[in-house]
Amino acid sequence: MSEIRVRFAPSPTGYLHVGGARTALYNWLFARRMNGVFILRIEDTDADRSKPELTTAILESMEWLGLNWDEGPFHQSDRLDRYRTLASELERSGHAYPCFCTPEDLQAKRSRVTGGRPWKYDGTCRNMPDEERQMRLAAGVPHVVRFRVPESGETGFEDMVFGLITVENQEIEDFVLLRSDGQPTYHLGVVADDMDMRVTHVVRGADHISNTPKQILVYRASGANLPVFAHLPLILGPDRQRLSKRHGATSVGAYRDQGILPEALVNFLALLGWTPPGGEEILPLEAMSQQFDLAAVSKSNAVFDPEKLAWMNSQYLRALTMDRLVPLVEAELKLSGIESTIIDSHPKFEETVTMLQPRMRTLKDFSQGGRAFFTDAFEYAPDARKKFWKDPAIAGFLQDLAGRLEKLDSFTTEITEATLRGLTEENGIKAGLLINATRVALTGQSVAPGLFDVMKVLGQKRTVERLQRAGKYLRESGANPA
RNA sequence: GGCGCUAUCGUCUAGGGGUUAGGACGUCAGAUUCUCAAUCUGAAAACCCGGGUUCGAUUCCCGGUAGCGCUACCA
Numbered sequence: 443m444s445e446i447r448v449r450f451a452p453s454p455t456g457y458l459h460v461g462g463a464r465t466a467l468y469n470w471l472f473a474r475r476m477n478g479v480f481i482l483r484i485e486d487t488d489a490d491r492s493k494p495e496l497t498t499a500i501l502e503s504m505e506w507l508g509l510n511w512d513e514g515p516f517h518q519s520d521r522l523d524r525y526r527t528l529a530s531e532l533e534r535s536g537h538a539y540p541c542f543c544t545p546e547d548l549q550a551k552r553s554r555v556t557g558g559r560p561w562k563y564d565g566t567c568r569n570m571p572d573e574e575r576q577m578r579l580a581a582g583v584p585h586v587v588r589f590r591v592p593e594s595g596e597t598g599f600e601d602m603v604f605g606l607i608t609v610e611n612q613e614i615e616d617f618v619l620l621r622s623d624g625q626p627t628y629h630l631g632v633v634a635d636d637m638d639m640r641v642t643h644v645v646r647g648a649d650h651i652s653n654t655p656k657q658i659l660v661y662r663a664s665g666a667n668l669p670v671f672a673h674l675p676l677i678l679g680p681d682r683q684r685l686s687k688r689h690g691a692t693s694v695g696a697y698r699d700q701g702i703l704p705e706a707l708v709n710f711l712a713l714l715g716w717t718p719p720g721g722e723e724i725l726p727l728e729a730m731s732q733q734f735d736l737a738a739v740s741k742s743n744a745v746f747d748p749e750k751l752a753w754m755n756s757q758y759l760r761a762l763t764m765d766r767l768v769p770l771v772e773a774e775l776k777l778s779g780i781e782s783t784i785i786d787s788h789p790k791f792e793e794t795v796t797m798l799q800p801r802m803r804t805l806k807d808f809s810q811g812g813r814a815f816f817t818d819a820f821e822y823a824p825d826a827r828k829k830f831w832k833d834p835a836i837a838g839f840l841q842d843l844a845g846r847l848e849k850l851d852s853f854t855t856e857i858t859e860a861t862l863r864g865l866t867e868e869n870g871i872k873a874g875l876l877i878n879a880t881r882v883a884l885t886g887q888s889v890a891p892g893l894f895d896v897m898k899v900l901g902q903k904r905t906v907e908r909l910q911r912a913g914k915y916l917r918e919s920g921a922n923p924a
Numbered sequence: 925g926g927c928g929c930u931a932u933c934g935u936c937u938a939g940g941g942g943u944u945a946g947g948a949c950g951u952c953a954g955a956u957u958c959u960c961a962a963u964c965u966g967a968a969a970a971c972c973c974g975g976g977u978u979c980g981a982u983u984c985c986c987g988g989u990a991g992c993g994c995u996a997c998c999a
Contacts, residue, residue: 713936717938801961807961
């Protein structure tokens with residue numbers, strides 16, 4: 443039948459945040475599921491706050507997430523004539539009227555309203571005698587165009603997510619369609635564009651629910667068919683407040699910078715408000731697009747849980763093949779200013795990454811906890827020193843071990859392990875004591891992959907050097923390094 | 925304040941007139957003993973409150989409460 447057409451319409455007044463990203467995602471999923479068209483539109487009619495570079499950033503984030511669009515990006519700023527035309531048509535048909543009240547007038551009236559009484563545009567210009575209106579217009583008095591909202595009846599719609607929503611028309615004020623500078627407001631812009639772009643389903647945040655009746659009025663006044671509306675519950679911060687800068691990372695780019703994979707973020711966001719019929723948690727974009735159902739979207743707001751995102755990221759990280767993971771790790775190291783000085787070959791790099799992969803949660807972990815695998819410039823973490831370098835005899839053992847390892851002809855995990863265990867037996871100490879101490883010496887961390895795998899990856903020369911360096915460090919810093 | 929919307933473990937959610945109210949993250953405990961940010965096993969943890977309908981409500985209805993949204997010449 444008729445083609446399904448949806449759109450994502452961000453305004454370039456900020457970066458793409460996770461809420462917007464989920465809205466984009468749900469639009470994308472719905473379009474794919476229905477074999478429809480996904481349109482991208484930039485709502486840049488707020489000339490003061492819109493910035494072109496933010497448009498670029500939003501587009502980049504969309505691409506990074508893998509949310510490709512079929513049409514656009516369209517810019518509202520390119521379509522100003524269209525909005526003006528629509529506004530004057532509405533004026534001609536009596537659905538709108540010029541309003542000469544200045545922002546200052548309005549502000550004054552508003553502040554005069556006492557004690558919490560609701561303010562609604564008082565209709566000064568709505569009821570203006572026609573001659574006066576013509577006179578002012580002829581005199582070129584600056585004005586906005588307001589919509590003439592019916593004073594009785596109600597306006598409602600059947601929301602795909604929320605069900606029936608109705609509002610008394612008396613509750614709706616005569617909102618502005620066209621600003622005095624000729625720029626359209628949101629209400630005029632969306633409706634004109636959604637009509638012209640033949641959008642069949644408007645999928646957007648629940649913060650637009652209250653706006654919807656106004657827009658429906660405009661659709662009707664324009665003689666256009668209504669799209670289907672589907673509002674999405676909001677994403678909140680841990681304090682249940684709407685996500686904002688106060689909550690730290692809220693933009694898609696910030697998560698990319700934290701080493702989150704796009705597929706993990708997408709999967710996580712999708713599950714904030716929707717569950718597939720089978721209840722799967724790990725569900726790639728492809729699988730989602732075959733099961734997604736707007737009608738199954740939750741009605742209640744969701745708190746964004748970074749912990750679960752991190753877990754999900756670890757799941758995707760583990761599943762990555764080397765041909766994808768290696769470049770990502772390389773990029774991360776570069777970003778963190780780490781020159782991979784200790785790895786001289788590609789197979790070696792892969793071996794290292796493979797070893798680290800199962801225990802990393804984000805790409806950042808490779809350059810942080812995993813730092814010592816890529817460069818000699820690492821430090822001993824205080825908690826690791828405190829935990830595993832307590833024993834004053836450690837320094838001696840580390841140097842002893844260095845000596846023994848240095849003499850080995852073969853440096854397999856079996857042989858290095860036998861060497862270390864031999865040393866501990868001779869000295870009557872527990873193997874774990876030296877293993878853990880050695881781990882700190884080799885990686886600077888208390889947490890790392892199996893020690894003998896670490897040795898193997900580092901190689902004999904570097905292992906010995908690091909043991910000596912640690913022994914020296916311990917002697918110089920005294921018996922109690924902690 | 926007005927209007928609108930929402931309400932199941934700490935969080936994301938499944939479910940739905942009779943269920944041991946299910947799963948996931950997190951938390952806790954145990955296993956592993958070479959660390960854990962790995963792995964395995966297990967545990968604790970929820971139907972906002974009050975009425976009504978009903979043989980029976982967490983589920984349906986009403987009210988309350990709470991939260992969120994809108995209340996701009998922002999979107």
